[in-house]
Amino acid sequence: MGKGPILQAPETFFIAPLSRPAPGSVGKTGSWRTSKPVVYEDKCTGCMLCWLYCPENTILKTSNGKVAIDYDYCKGCGVCAAVCPFEAIDMVSEV
Amino acid sequence: MVINLRKLPDKKYIMPGNAACPGCPETMGLRYVKMALGDNVVLVIPAGCSSVIQGISPYSGINAPILNIVFAAAASAATGMKAAFEAMGKDDVHVVVWAGDGGTGDIGFQALSGAAERDEDIIYICVDNEAYMNTGIQRSSLTPYGAWTTTTWKGKKEHKKNIPMILISHGVKYVATASVGYPTDFIEKLQRASKIKGFRYIHLLAPCPVGWRFDPALTAKVAQLAVETGLFPLYEYINGEFKLSPIAKRYKDPSKRKPIIEYLKLQGRYRHLLDKPEEIKKIEEYIENTWKLIETLEESFAPGKDRGKKIFDAL
Numbered sequence: 001m002g003k004g005p006i007l008q009a010p011e012t013f014f015i016a017p018l019s020r021p022a023p024g025s026v027g028k029t030g031s032w033r034t035s036k037p038v039v040y041e042d043k044c045t046g047c048m049l050c051w052l053y054c055p056e057n058t059i060l061k062t063s064n065g066k067v068a069i070d071y072d073y074c075k076g077c078g079v080c081a082a083v084c085p086f087e088a089i090d091m092v093s094e095v
Numbered sequence: 096m097v098i099n100l101r102k103l104p105d106k107k108y109i110m111p112g113n114a115a116c117p118g119c120p121e122t123m124g125l126r127y128v129k130m131a132l133g134d135n136v137v138l139v140i141p142a143g144c145s146s147v148i149q150g151i152s153p154y155s156g157i158n159a160p161i162l163n164i165v166f167a168a169a170a171s172a173a174t175g176m177k178a179a180f181e182a183m184g185k186d187d188v189h190v191v192v193w194a195g196d197g198g199t200g201d202i203g204f205q206a207l208s209g210a211a212e213r214d215e216d217i218i219y220i221c222v223d224n225e226a227y228m229n230t231g232i233q234r235s236s237l238t239p240y241g242a243w244t245t246t247t248w249k250g251k252k253e254h255k256k257n258i259p260m261i262l263i264s265h266g267v268k269y270v271a272t273a274s275v276g277y278p279t280d281f282i283e284k285l286q287r288a289s290k291i292k293g294f295r296y297i298h299l300l301a302p303c304p305v306g307w308r309f310d311p312a313l314t315a316k317v318a319q320l321a322v323e324t325g326l327f328p329l330y331e332y333i334n335g336e337f338k339l340s341p342i343a344k345r346y347k348d349p350s351k352r353k354p355i356i357e358y359l360k361l362q363g364r365y366r367h368l369l370d371k372p373e374e375i376k377k378i379e380e381y382i383e384n385t386w387k388l389i390e391t392l393e394e395s396f397a398p399g400k401d402r403g404k405k406i407f408d409a410l
Contacts, residue, residue, distance in 0.1 A: 021158040024112035025150025032117065048100040052278050053315050055122040057109045073111030077118035077304075078312030091312075 025075065027055075033076030035091045037069055043088035050080035050089060098279045103130050106158070113156025115148045118311025120275045120301035120318065121222055124158060127278050128220065130189060131285035136189045137162070137176065141169035143195035144229045145222070166202040167271060169194050170210035173217045181216075189218060189289060190342055196223040196237040200256050211265040211294050218288055218295045221258060224303040232306040239326075240381060241374055243364040244306070250367060250374070254381055259298045260388070263332050266407045268293035270332040274300040276318030277329070277342055284331060284340075291333070300327050308363025317361055325352040325382045328389055335407065337396035339389070347386065355379055 019025075046065040056066060058070040069080075081089040108129035115122045121144055129136060138161045140146055145309055146163050152155040164172045169192045169381045184374055187327065194203055199221040207219060226244045227233040234244040237258065241250040262270045269291050273281040288295040302318050304311040321327040322343060329340035339347065346352050359365040368374045395402060 017152060019149065019155035019158070021110050021151045023107070024155040025110060025154035025156040026114045028111060029112045045108045051105075052100055052103070053123065055109075055117075055119045055126075055314070056111055056113075056114065057107050057122075057126065058111045061105055070111060075117035077314070078310070079118055079314055083315050084310040 011049050028072050029075050030072045033074060034095050035076050035078070035093045036071065036074065037076070037078065037080050037089050038092050039067055039069060040088050040090065041066055043086050045086055045088070047085065049085065053083045054078050055079060098282055099280075103282075104133075108158050110154075110156045110158055111310050112150075113148050114150045115144070115156070116303045116305055116311070118314045119144070119148070120224065120303060120314050121145055122156075123275050123278070123314070124220075124222055124281070124299055124301060125159075125193065127275075127281050128193070128285060132189050132191070132218075132289055135187055136160075136191055139164060139169055139173045139176065139190065139192045141166045141198040142229070143198055143222075144224075145193055145195070147229060156286075166198050168206055168295070169198055169203050170206035170217070170219060173219075173379075174210050174213070174215045174385060177216050192217060192219045192237075194221055196221060196225060197227045197235045199223075200236045200258050208261075208265065211262055211267050211296070214267065214293045216292055216294070218285075218297070220297045220299055221246075222299050222301045224301045225255070226303075226306050226308060228303050238331050240378055241365060241368050243308075243367065259296065259330075259332075262296045263337075264393075265294075267296060268334050269295040270298075271296070271340075272298045272300070274287065274318045274322050274327060274329065275302070276300075276315050276320075276322065280329065280340055280342055285343040287331075287333070289306075306364070308366075309361050313361060317358070319360070320353065320358045322354045323409075324344070324355050324358045325349070325386060326355065326358060326378075328385060330389065330392075332392075332396065335396060335401065335405075336398040337392045338398055339393065347390075349383075352382075355382065365402040 044066045051059040058074040060068045062068050078091050081091050108126045109122045138159050173190045173192045180188045232245045234246045236256045238251050239255045271284045325346045329343040
């Protein structure tokens with residue numbers, strides 16, 4: 001009694017289960033899609049409105065200043081086609 | 096201030112492959128929050144769709160540190176977190192509460208009101224999708240008049256609770272309304288709010304395709320129509336000064352507003368109202384009253400006169 005520290009560090013620590021950000025937290029959501037967006041590069045002016053509005057972050061900026069679509073994860077909501085002022089994105093049925 | 100879309104950070108703030116429904120306005124909004132505030136953001140998320148969007152452990156669909164907390168404690172948890180950051184000397188961290196309309200107006204309201212009264216240094220964003228969408232579209236106090244939900248299947252009989260005005264009455268530093276249909280406006284407001292110290296509140300309209308019964312492609316369009324019809328005015332209240340946002344200014348004139356029927360007919364939740372002109376008239380009256388209130392506020396809280404500050408100091 002009276003020797004050693006009053007509080008001892010516990011031998012084991014409880015480690016909280018942390019989730020880390022990663023693509024595909026519920027799998028490849030591209031399979032949810034019924035129609036897919038197709039970009040017509042000749043009509044695309046690179047205004048990036050589709051990139052701004054895409055809820056899923058599946059619109060990718062390409063090196064020539066235009067856009068491409070990540071079909072692995074695109075859920076096919078069609079927001080990009082609806083906001084495009086130049087009709088450069090079309091929804092094509094996949095079923 | 097004009098935002099160049101090409102200069103906004105091209106980082107994956109929302110991880111693709113999350114559990115959100117197609118056309119979800121919440122993932123849109125979360126991207127804008129991170130675009131505006133940068134990487135120094137910690138989110139506090141009470142129960143709601145945003146807790147589900149993160150997906151299945153050990154992965155997360157939102158690229159930010161998140162504290163998931165119970166409904167009634169979001170603002171108090173953020174208060175404690177901010178105090179802890181200050182004690183650690185990390186003053187530049189933005190603690191952001193990302194709560195739904197139920198977590199703001201109904202269940203989380205006492206914590207929100209308490210934090211606003213103490214003027215805690217946090218940003219509180221209410222993502223208003225106008226019902227409890229996550230649990231199955233039940234009515235909340237922020238559901239508008241006439242809207243169908245699973246608990247108001249003949250249309251809600253009461254009008255929407257005006258939370259931003261309640262927050263202005265608390266005498267907080269910053270209150271704003273925004274819509275996911277106008278992302279640059281929302282980003283500008285967030286950037287302005289991030290430079291202010293004290294309690295900041297932003298009310299973000301987020302049209303939910305599942306609960307409002309419309310085509311997911313129209314999320315942005317419906318959010319814009321809510322502003323264009325005058326139903327959801329965009330304004331900013333900064334430290335005793337009230338002003339309309341540049342986008343909403345032209346809708347002060349009733350003749351420039353789009354007819355409300357354009358907004359209603361897009362949404363399945365208003366389907367039963369379309370052949371009842373007297374019900375539509377009630378919504379039109381509500382819009383007129385909203386703008387009357389805004390005109391009064393513009394007059395009494397006019398920028399550059401310090402009148403608003405004096406009013407709150409006198410109280």
